[in-house]
Amino acid sequence: MRVGVIDYGVGNLGSVLRALEELRVAPVLVNRAVDMHATDCLILPGVGNFADCTSLLQAGGWIEALRQEVSGYGRPLLGICVGMQLLADASTEGTDEGRGTPGLGFIPGRVEHLRMLGCGLRVPHVGWNSITRHGAADPLFDGIPDGTDFYFVHSYAFVPQDPTSVLATADYGTAVTAAVRRGHIWGTQFHPEKSSRAGFRLLRNFIESPKC
Known part of the structure; x- marks a missing residue:
């Protein structure tokens, strides 16, 4: 199993790689877009600013390559934190009011500031928080009970x-939104690689998914 971790110049690469190694998976650090084709599935990390991440993806030739691998060849993809947000059509982060920075467009939707969504608590949202699952059972959460805590860092x-x-x-x-899916594309707002046993189980579930 060749699990590619995309290195486009940002992201929690070290902790993601260590988590995969704990699962006895030999991850492949992918630092050239062309090398994605040699993997079985892909993990897209992300931290920081959405607009900065998209600029790095664009500069490295990742955007069209990702669309080809994921949409064209059906390569399974897991986006983590800002990596999940990049799956959207656009984000208001780092742009003027009313405008948006385009995302990858894999899962239709927009990324908004927590305040705009009605959050009156301290921002950013940092720390452990429990999740509530929705819809039909999904293999990403196999063996993970509803109400399990995961580690979040986001605004x-x-x-x-x-x-x-x-x-x-x-x-x-x-x-x-804590986790999303559309076909063979998943995303988590929380950091599974920092979420102890439950996060490791989620990563294993992704890797062992029939789509991977």
């Missing part, structure tokens, strides 16, 4: 256009 949240894309939410002064 923006993904609002999918289709509510059925939401696998789980967390309550942080408002319902925050």
Whole structure:
């Protein structure tokens, strides 16, 4: 199993790689877009600013290559934190009011600041929070009970256009999308690689998914 971790110049690469190694998986650090084709599935990390991440993806030739691998060849993809937000059509982060920075467009929807979504609590949302699962059972959460805590660090949240894309939410002064899926594309707002046993189980579930 060749699990590619995309290195486009940002992200929690070290902790993601260590988590995969703990699962006895030999991860492949992918630092050239062309090398994605030699993997079985892909993990897209992300930290920081959405607009900065998209600029790095664009500069490295990742955007069209990702679309080809994921949409064209059906390569399974897991986006983590900002990596999940990048799956959306656009984000308001790092742009003027009313405008948006385009995302990858894999899962229709927009990324909005927590305040705009009605959150009255301290922002950013940092720390452990429990998740509530939605819809039919999904293999990403096999063996993970509803109400399990995961580790979050974010100020923006993904609002999918289709509510059925939401696998789980967390309550942080408002319902925050915690996990999404569309076909062979998944995303988690929380950091599974920092979420102890439950996070490791989620990563294993992704790797062992029939789509991977």
